[in-house]
Amino acid sequence: MIFQTFINGLLIGGIYGLATIGFSMVWGVMGIINLAHGAYIMLGAYVAYVVSDRFGIEPFLVVPLAMALLFVLGYAIQAAMLNRVLKTSLLLSLALTFGINLILVDLVVMGYTSDFRAVSTRYASAALEWGDAFVPLARLGACVFALALAWAFHEFLARTRSGQAILAAALDREVSRLMGINPSRVYAVTAGVGAALAGAAGVLSSMIFPVSPHMGNSFLGAVFVITVLGGIGSLGGAILAGFVYGLIQSFASAWLGVNYQEVVAFTVFLLILILRPQGLLGKKFFGEGQ
Amino acid sequence: MTTASLRGRPLLVLAAAACLLALAAVPWLAGNYWMRILTNVLMYCVVAQGLNVIVGFAGYHAFGNAAFFGIGAYALGAAEVLGLPFLAAIPVAAAVSAAIAALVGWPLLRLRGHYFAIATVALTMAVGELVTNLGGVTGGAQGLALPLTTDQSPDQVYRQIYFLMYGLALAATLVVWHLSGSRLGYALRALKDSERGAMAMGIDTRRAKVAAWAISAALTGAAGGIWAHWMTFIEVSSAFDITLSVKGYIMMLIGGMGTVFGPLLGAAFFELFSTLIWSRFTEVHNLVLGILVCVVVLALPYGIWQPLRRFWQARQGGRA
Numbered sequence: 001m002i003f004q005t006f007i008n009g010l011l012i013g014g015i016y017g018l019a020t021i022g023f024s025m026v027w028g029v030m031g032i033i034n035l036a037h038g039a040y041i042m043l044g045a046y047v048a049y050v051v052s053d054r055f056g057i058e059p060f061l062v063v064p065l066a067m068a069l070l071f072v073l074g075y076a077i078q079a080a081m082l083n084r085v086l087k088t089s090l091l092l093s094l095a096l097t098f099g100i101n102l103i104l105v106d107l108v109v110m111g112y113t114s115d116f117r118a119v120s121t122r123y124a125s126a127a128l129e130w131g132d133a134f135v136p137l138a139r140l141g142a143c144v145f146a147l148a149l150a151w152a153f154h155e156f157l158a159r160t161r162s163g164q165a166i167l168a169a170a171l172d173r174e175v176s177r178l179m180g181i182n183p184s185r186v187y188a189v190t191a192g193v194g195a196a197l198a199g200a201a202g203v204l205s206s207m208i209f210p211v212s213p214h215m216g217n218s219f220l221g222a223v224f225v226i227t228v229l230g231g232i233g234s235l236g237g238a239i240l241a242g243f244v245y246g247l248i249q250s251f252a253s254a255w256l257g258v259n260y261q262e263v264v265a266f267t268v269f270l271l272i273l274i275l276r277p278q279g280l281l282g283k284k285f286f287g288e289g290q
Numbered sequence: 291m292t293t294a295s296l297r298g299r300p301l302l303v304l305a306a307a308a309c310l311l312a313l314a315a316v317p318w319l320a321g322n323y324w325m326r327i328l329t330n331v332l333m334y335c336v337v338a339q340g341l342n343v344i345v346g347f348a349g350y351h352a353f354g355n356a357a358f359f360g361i362g363a364y365a366l367g368a369a370e371v372l373g374l375p376f377l378a379a380i381p382v383a384a385a386v387s388a389a390i391a392a393l394v395g396w397p398l399l400r401l402r403g404h405y406f407a408i409a410t411v412a413l414t415m416a417v418g419e420l421v422t423n424l425g426g427v428t429g430g431a432q433g434l435a436l437p438l439t440t441d442q443s444p445d446q447v448y449r450q451i452y453f454l455m456y457g458l459a460l461a462a463t464l465v466v467w468h469l470s471g472s473r474l475g476y477a478l479r480a481l482k483d484s485e486r487g488a489m490a491m492g493i494d495t496r497r498a499k500v501a502a503w504a505i506s507a508a509l510t511g512a513a514g515g516i517w518a519h520w521m522t523f524i525e526v527s528s529a530f531d532i533t534l535s536v537k538g539y540i541m542m543l544i545g546g547m548g549t550v551f552g553p554l555l556g557a558a559f560f561e562l563f564s565t566l567i568w569s570r571f572t573e574v575h576n577l578v579l580g581i582l583v584c585v586v587v588l589a590l591p592y593g594i595w596q597p598l599r600r601f602w603q604a605r606q607g608g609r610a
Contacts, residue, residue, distance in 0.1 A: 033404075035536075081588060088591035091351070095540045096587045102580030110574060228408055263423075266415045273401070273409050 001254075004133040009250030010243060011136070014143030015208070017242025018150055019201035019219055020226040021235055022074075022194025028233015029170040029190050031090050032082060035097040037223060038216025039104035040070055040195045044202020045211045046108055049117050059119055059207050060145060066203045067196040074195025079188040086187070101216075108213040117211040124207070142204040149200055150239050153193070157235065166190050170233060225269045231279025240280055244268075301602070313456060317449045325452050329520070331561045332455035333513050337538035338545065338553035339462035340509035345539070346547035347475060348502045349482030350399065353535050354410030355510050357417050358387040360530035362511025363518035367434045368427045370519070375439075380454070380515050387511025388504040395503040399496065402485075411532065418530035433525030436518060451520045458516065459554070462509045467550045469505075478502050479548075544586055546593025555594050559586075 023037045047066040048059045077100060085092045127134040157163035168176040169186045177183060209215065226245045230237025245265065252264035272279065313332075317325055337359065344352045365386035369379035398409050422431045429435070442450070469475040477498040481488035488495050518524045537560070545556025563582060568575040590597060 027404075031404075081584065084588060085591065092543060092587050092591055095543045096584055098536060098540060099580040099583030099587065102576040102583070106574055106577035106580065110577070224408075224411070232404070263419045266412060266419065270409075270412050270416060273405065273412060 003131065005250050005254040006247065007130075007133055007135055008139075009247035011139040011143045011246075012208070012250065013243035013246025014146040014239075015201055015204050015242075016222055016226055016246050017239035018146035018197060018204070020223045020230070020238040020242055021150060021153060022197040023223045024227040024230065024233055024238045025166070025170075025235070026191055026194045027227060029166060030082075030086065030093075030187050032086075032093045032097070034191075034194075035094065035220070036077075036101040036104060037097075037194075037198055038218075038220035039101045040074065040198035040216070041202040041205065041219045042108065042211075042213060042216035043073070043104065044070060044199030045119075045206035045209075045215060046112065046202075047199065048203040048206040049112075049119050049211050052119055053117075059121060059203060060141065063145070063149075063200050063203050066199040070199030071192040071196040074198075075188045075192030077195075078191035079184070082191065083184045083187055105213050105216065112213070114213055119206040119211060121207055138207045142207055146201065146204055147239070149197065150235065153197060154235055156193070162186075162189050166193075222265075225265055227279075228269065229272050229279055231281045234279065234281045237279055237281030244280075310460070317452055322445070322448065325448060327562070327565050329448075329452045329455050330565075331558050332452075332459040333517060334538060334541055334557040334561050335459040335554050336455070336462045336509055336513040337534065338541040338557045339459070339466050340506040340513070341538050341542045342466055342547055342549075342553045343469065343509070344502050344506040346542065346549070346553075347469065347478040347482065348499055349478075350499060350503070351403075351407040352410045352503065352506065353407045353539065354412070354414040354532070355506065355538065356530055356532055356535040357410070357414040358391060358507040358510040359514035359517070359534055360414070360421070360526070361390055361417060361507075362387045362514030363524050363529040364421055364428055364434065365511065366515035366518045367429075367436050367524055370436050370439075371427055371434070376519050379519075380512055383515030383518075384508040384512040387514070388508035391507030392500050392504045395500045396496075399499045399503065411535075414530055414532055414535065418526045421530070422526045429525075431526070433523060435523050436521075438522065448520075451516060454516050455513070458509070458512055463550065463554060465505065465509065466553075470550055474498060474501060540583065544583070544590075544593060546595035549593070549595045552593050552595035555598075559594065 019041055022040070023034060026032050026034050026037075044066045047069060048062045051057050051062045051065065052059045081096060081100075082093055085096055121138055123137045126137040128137065128140070129135075157167055165176070165181045165186045166189065168179060168181055169183055169190075173183055176186075205215075205219075222245060226238060226241045229244060230239070230241030248264055248268055256264065313328070316328055320328075337355065340358075341352065341355055344350050344355075362383035366376075366379045366383040369382045370376065374382065394413060398406065398413070401409050421428050424430060469478075477488065477493045477495075480491060480493060481495045481498060485495055488498075514529065518529070521528075538557075541556035541560045542553045543556070544560060545554065546552030560583075564575065564579050567578045567582070571578050586594075
């Protein structure tokens with residue numbers, strides 16, 4: 001039983017981690033708390049729902065499409081609106097992303113109503129047996145896929161010019177400008193990649209959770225806690241904290257009941273704030289000084 | 291410049307007086323529907339002004355003022371259950387909120403920037419969970435039904451609530467107006483620019499910050515208390531609703547933070563428009579509201595109030 005709870009928490013944790021990376025990077029690099037991040041996750045889930053429902057395509061194969069669409073959306077929103085606001089006041093980004101979230105959620109409600117949807121796969125009920133525990137295949141696949149994407153993002157940051165530019169802008173905006181980096185473009189790329197990862201997380205979670213226009217809101221709460229837990233702007237921290245959060249949630253609901261799931265999560269949240277406000281793997285990032 | 295702003299004053303006073311009179315006449319001129327909406331607008335005026343004190347003046351981004359709204363609501367509910375009359379319970383709600391803000395503000399206001407903002411969100415959730423699990427006089431997870439002891443008709447109750455919100459919004463604005471010229475106000479603005487600089491000037495920054503948050507909490511708590519009496523039934527999910535914090539914040543931003551009248555304009559603008567939009571485009575009201583927020587933020591990054599005032603002054607200056 002303990003082992004089963006452990007596995008459940010771990011498998012969900014991978015998706016939580018992936019869902020958090022974009023939010024955490026955007027916060028760390030630009031100081032923007034993106035309230036529309038949950039909507040990005042939701043849109044990813046809807047891409048999976050629409051494509052796999054209509055064309056019967058394997059949800060895992062929809063990930064690249066969802067990522068491409070959300071990259072364009074995240075990039076466009078940053079370039080057209082958020083970059084402009086950043087020049088005046090960082091805080092306005094909060095009002096702006098709040099508005100964007102309302103728009104995105106309502107557009108989906110208009111197109112697909114508020115009904116709960118499900119993305120079903122052939123292997124939805126298949127599971128590996130490991131000792132006395134079951135490992136559901138869909139969840140295992142989603143978790144592995146999430147980790148692979150996180151690793152790919154890490155490689156992107158470490159090896160490509162764009163990735164290095166993002167890290168440089170995150171460390172020091174002014175000096176990065178002196179190095180010939182265009183902050184506006186870097187920000188747009190960061191926002192685009194962040195949205196793409198959120199979209200991927202949405203596709204993966206559509207196989208596990210019910211899909212609805214408002215699913216992003218509950219995700220946003222979790223993503224917020226995980227970001228702080230892992231350290232704002234830290235990729236490794238987001239993944240690690242995603243697992244920690246998944247495990248906490250899973251054990252809390254197994255031992256104390258589902259009602260206590262959130263009490264425990266927020267207790268941990270408060271403890272982290274008091275004991276280690278920079279998070280598990282946090283270090284100083286540009287956005288933090290704001 | 292000074293003469294221009296002086297000449298602008300009578301107009302401003304006149305406009306404010308006209309607004310006050312019109313609002314005072316609302317219960318006799320408008321139907322219950324509009325009185326209800328305006329009660330809501332006035333409530334958000336108080337919430338936005340409360341945020342203005344801690345965010346606009348002190349620069350501490352309190353995302354979680356819903357905590358004090360909820361505390362005020364539950365304090366009033368508990369006081370009424372224990373037999374206190376409504377009007378006497380409102381100061382209790384304000385005082386309890388202020389006391390809790392001072393208590394938790396002492397450690398929390400040490401956190402800076404984003405961390406303070408996050409901590410206030412966590413505070414809202416923690417207090418909400420606490421109330422849910424506390425039970426007893428708070429009603430716990432079942433919610434709290436306030437005792438109906440009054441022999442007033444519903445119309446009289448709604449009118450009373452309207453005037454209480456009206457008075458509270460006025461009081462909140464007077465507090466902010468007084469603050470903007472007071473020692474505490476200058477101390478807060480100084481520490482907003484540079485906390486170390488303010489300390490070097492001999493300002494007890496911690497006391498100033500705690501005082502600002504307590505004032506903010508007292509206003510928000512009183513609004514929460516009146517709201518609880520209005521609703522007659524409260525539960526944790528509606529009293530500690532984080533949306534209230536976010537909405538109040540956006541109203542303050544749209545209006546112009548750190549100004550005396552900005553938050554009022556922001557609250558009226560946001561709440562009236564969202565109601566109008568809701569009644570006209572029920573299906574897509576969030577969409578329209580979202581577009582409106584985006585347009586306002588992009589077009590008026592310093593809020594509605596500042597450009598309005600500048601326009602005013604420019605016109606006065608041009609005439610002179």
